[in-house]
Amino acid sequence: MLNKLYPDTYLDSVDDIDFEMYYKKGIRGIVSDIDNTLVPHGAPADEHIIKVFEKIHGMGIDTCLISNNKKLRVEPFAKAVNSKFIYDAHKPSRESYKKAMELMNTDKESTLFIGDQIFTDIWGANRTGIETVMLKQIDKKEEIQIILKRIPEKLILWLWKRKVRK
Numbered sequence: 815m816l817n818k819l820y821p822d823t824y825l826d827s828v829d830d831i832d833f834e835m836y837y838k839k840g841i842r843g844i845v846s847d848i849d850n851t852l853v854p855h856g857a858p859a860d861e862h863i864i865k866v867f868e869k870i871h872g873m874g875i876d877t878c879l880i881s882n883n884k885k886l887r888v889e890p891f892a893k894a895v896n897s898k899f900i901y902d903a904h905k906p907s908r909e910s911y912k913k914a915m916e917l918m919n920t921d922k923e924s925t926l927f928i929g930d931q932i933f934t935d936i937w938g939a940n941r942t943g944i945e946t947v948m949l950k951q952i953d954k955k956e957e958i959q960i961i962l963k964r965i966p967e968k969l970i971l972w973l974w975k976r977k978v979r980k
């Protein structure tokens with residue numbers, strides 16, 4: 815059970831992801847969360863994140879944003895970074911992860927997931943069988959229902975780090 819909650823990799827920010835390495839490993843599609851993973855919650859796509867997506871696409875890796883947020887939030891962000899997208903994704907349900915792979919024409923082996931929350935993002939990706947990168951949440955100020963999930967999340971991350979160190 816715990817294994818399904820562990821990320822494969824944990825990094826500080828999207829800038830720490832070695833996309834070349836993932837490309838060489840065969841990754842051709844990236845599924846990513848938006849809020850607090852790529853930008854602070856609710857923030858528009860800035861110059862920096864637009865460049866990150868240009869670089870990823872330039873390498874021959876497709877992208878699909880999946881968010882539990884509304885169309886009004888997800889669509890403009892996705893358009894700004896030129897990405898496929900799914901809103902109201904109901905993560906951790908597997909459906910949106912599978913649909914994202916369909917949209918990108920990739921499979922479990924050639925897809926990577928990026929997100930900032932264990933109980934929605936990472937759990938859903940693990941259930942789908944996709945490799946995961948968990949990023950440290952950008953904004954420490956979060957809604958109460960997310961803060962409550964961060965407490966068990968910290969425990970799981972602590973257990974995971976202890977396991978990885980062994």
Ligand SMILES: [Mg+2]
Pocket residue numbers: 847848849850851929930931
């Ligand atoms: Mg998030």
